[in-house]
Amino acid sequence: xxxxxxxxxxxxxxxxxxxxxxxxxxxxxxxxxxxxxxxxxxxxxxxxxxxxxxxxxxxxxxxxxxxxxxxxxxxxxxxxxxxxxxxxxxxxxxxxxxxxxxxxxxxxxxxxxxxxxxxxxxxxxxxxxxxxxxxxxxxxxxxxxxxxxxxxxxxxxxxxxxxxxxxxxxxxxxxxxxxxxxxxxxxxxxxxxxxxxxxxxxxxxxxxxxxxxxxxxxxxxxxxxxxxxxxxxxxxxxxxxxxxxxxxxxxxxxxxxxxxxxxxxxxxxxxxxxxxxxxxxxxxxxxxxxxxxxxxxxxxxxxxxxxxxxxxxxxxxxxxxxxxxxxxxxxxxxxxxxxxxxxxxxxxxxxxxxxxxxxxxxxxxxxxxxxxxxxxxxxxxxxxxxxxxxxxxxxxxxxxxxxxxxxxxxxxxxxxxxxxxxxxxxxxxxxxxxxxxxxxxx
Ligand SMILES: NC(=O)c1ccc[n+]([C@@H]2O[C@H](COP(=O)([O-])OP(=O)(O)OC[C@H]3O[C@@H](n4cnc5c(N)ncnc54)[C@H](O)[C@@H]3O)[C@@H](O)[C@H]2O)c1
Numbered sequence: 001x002x003x004x005x006x007x008x009x010x011x012x013x014x015x016x017x018x019x020x021x022x023x024x025x026x027x028x029x030x031x032x033x034x035x036x037x038x039x040x041x042x043x044x045x046x047x048x049x050x051x052x053x054x055x056x057x058x059x060x061x062x063x064x065x066x067x068x069x070x071x072x073x074x075x076x077x078x079x080x081x082x083x084x085x086x087x088x089x090x091x092x093x094x095x096x097x098x099x100x101x102x103x104x105x106x107x108x109x110x111x112x113x114x115x116x117x118x119x120x121x122x123x124x125x126x127x128x129x130x131x132x133x134x135x136x137x138x139x140x141x142x143x144x145x146x147x148x149x150x151x152x153x154x155x156x157x158x159x160x161x162x163x164x165x166x167x168x169x170x171x172x173x174x175x176x177x178x179x180x181x182x183x184x185x186x187x188x189x190x191x192x193x194x195x196x197x198x199x200x201x202x203x204x205x206x207x208x209x210x211x212x213x214x215x216x217x218x219x220x221x222x223x224x225x226x227x228x229x230x231x232x233x234x235x236x237x238x239x240x241x242x243x244x245x246x247x248x249x250x251x252x253x254x255x256x257x258x259x260x261x262x263x264x265x266x267x268x269x270x271x272x273x274x275x276x277x278x279x280x281x282x283x284x285x286x287x288x289x290x291x292x293x294x295x296x297x298x299x300x301x302x303x304x305x306x307x308x309x310x311x312x313x314x315x316x317x318x319x320x321x322x323x324x325x326x327x328x329x330x331x332x333x334x335x336x337x338x339x340x341x342x343x344x345x346x347x348x349x350x351x352x353x354x355x356x357x358x359x360x361x362x363x364x365x366x367x368x369x370x371x372x373x374x375x376x377x378x379x380x381x382x383x384x385x386x387x388x389x390x391x392x393x394x395x396x397x398x399x400x401x402x403x404x405x406x407x408x409x410x411x412x413x414x415x416x417x418x419x420x421x422x423x424x425x426x427x428x429x430x431x432x433x434x435x436x437x438x439x440x441x442x
Contacts, residue, residue, distance in 0.1 A: 006427025008298035009072060010382040014164025015321040016074035017157060018374045019216070021207050022172025023083035024333050024377035025281050026248075028095035028223070029363035030370040031117065035110045038076050042106065044326045046368035048394075049073055049375045052417050056428050059438070071422055072382075073165035073375045079390065080161045084153070084207075085119035085172070086134020094119075098281065100334045102364045119429050120153050128175040130289040136439070141268045150210035164212075167377045168211040168218045168244075169370055173283065175202050175224040184229035208232050212241055217377040219392075220245030221370065223295045228400050229396040242380035244373075245391040247397040250365035251337035251358055252277065254411065255298055259305040259354070261410040263344055271351065273304060278329040279336040281362065286330040300324045302398055303409045336362050369395050374385050383425055391421035 025197040034114040036042040037050075044050035054070050067073075081091075084414060089097065092114035095107050107114065123146040124137045140146045156393045157167060183193035183200040190209070193201050204226040211218040212235045227233070227243045236243040249257065252275055263270055266359040279287070287293050301324055308317035373395055380389050393399030394414035399407040420430050 003067055007383050007425045009379070009425065010204055012072045012074045012378070012382065015078045015080050015380050016234055016374070017080050017082065017163030017164060017166040019154065019157060019166055020081065020083040021168065021204070023085040023089070023091060023094050023117070024171070025098035025100055025283065025363040026171045026366045026370060027083055028091050028098055029100045029303065031091055031111060032095050032101055032106060032114060033367045034076055034079055034371065036106050036111055039110070041109065044368060046365060047371050049372045050297070053071045055431065056423065067422065069381060071426060074378055074428040079374070080163055082157045083117060083119050084122045086122040086124040086132065086137050088119060088136040090115050090119070091117035095138045098363065100335060100361065121208045123147070123150055125203055127199070127200050129173045129286055130146040130176070130294065132173060142195050143197055143206055144191065147194060147210050150207055151214050154210060154214040165378055166216045167310040167331065167374050168207065168216050169373060170204055170207065170220045170222055170224070170226060171370060172204070172222065173286045174222045174292045174295050175204055177294040177362060178202060178225045178247040180225065180229050184231050187231050190231040202226070205229070205232070207433050208433060212236055212239055215239060217242040217381050219243070219377050221366070223247040223249045223298065233387060240384060242377050242385055242389045243387065244377070244392050245396055245398070248366045248369045249395060249397045250362060250369065251336060251360040252340065253303060253397045255340065255356060255358060255416060257303055257409045257411045259308065260304055260343070261412065264308055264341040266292050267316065269316040269345040269349070270308065270320050271345060274323050274341045275300070275338065276325040276327065277336055277338045278327050278332055279330040279362070280328065280330040281334040283362070284326065287326050293326060296326065297324055301395065306406055307409050334362050336360055344422060391417050394418045
């Protein structure tokens, strides 16, 4: 039973252009995956927007449509793609190099399609990603020139592809660690800093700026600062555009944000959590540089602090030893191994241990997240939701929030928030899980 009228949402007519920054393992696995799904040679497993359902009304109403039938989302057949990358490989060559998808089963049959996606020259600077040597790069006197070239790319792609709407997603390498400074405080300071080639302006910020100036929503899949700065947040609000990040929540951190809330729910203590990874893809190589690793480390370390609230539970979580390591180990390629050793304690302080050994495939977990973000950011735009999209925290390791709010990391709270936002958009009742009406009928 509809409770309220919901939000006016513009229809998802025409094509949706997905502009990917970076054409590496994640982007090619995403694009090739979408094309395989469109041709009926695979299922979009891991994608909430494609596989998920949403319960509406009371449990007795038995209404659980698929999410994609409940809200208007772009159809997979309406997606068109482009990407930027400093490495000139087309999407086929890049996917073969990434070695994630089986060449014979999932790449060769769509070779022509993938070869048609050639990376645009990137706004790239090795200062921010030390381990890469790009040749397919833009040149310009100032960072502002580069941003203007990116804006032109956006306009050209829109015209060339016939896309009705666009979204931009950063799926490029993790940049070196930066913190918010004076250049990030206002649009005027940001634009001046671009003109002065200030080091505080990373390439990822140029893409985010170009997207917002061209009225394109922007999502950040890496832990870089990028759009998490006041100047760009305000720009997004002023121009009524959705933004969000940071860092796709895929393997180890996804598990952490499932397990830690369980310990806290049962008031079990935590003495230490040691997380280590071996990873052999290009991402692993980039993260082998201490400055890029620092950006990733901050993102991975943050989650426990917020979930466990040591200030409120000093006896349980006041003295947690939390360590995260990423080790570049080429033989494994994209097939990461993430080990967690968790030391917990229970009744009267007796210690126990949990070991998690997750033999995951990084890009297989990330690709459906890219798809959902593209579709939900487009939905947000059509529903006139602007600024930070906290309801999409579900997809991020370090969710951006409004100033003064702490981020919510618990995966199931994030899921509830996402689904309740969809219900709210469509004028359906919020689900509180109270359910007293099933027992107190009078
Ligand atoms: N796979 C996962 O599970 C996962 C999870 C969270 C975050 N991420 C992040 O997603 C990003 C992509 O991961 P990946 O495995 O595809 O890495 P990748 O190294 O295979 O691809 C990244 C691509 O970005 C390109 N690039 C670097 N700087 C660029 C720039 N300025 N402009 C355009 N392109 C640029 C690189 O040349 C490379 O081809 C990384 O930052 C990674 O940390 C991945």
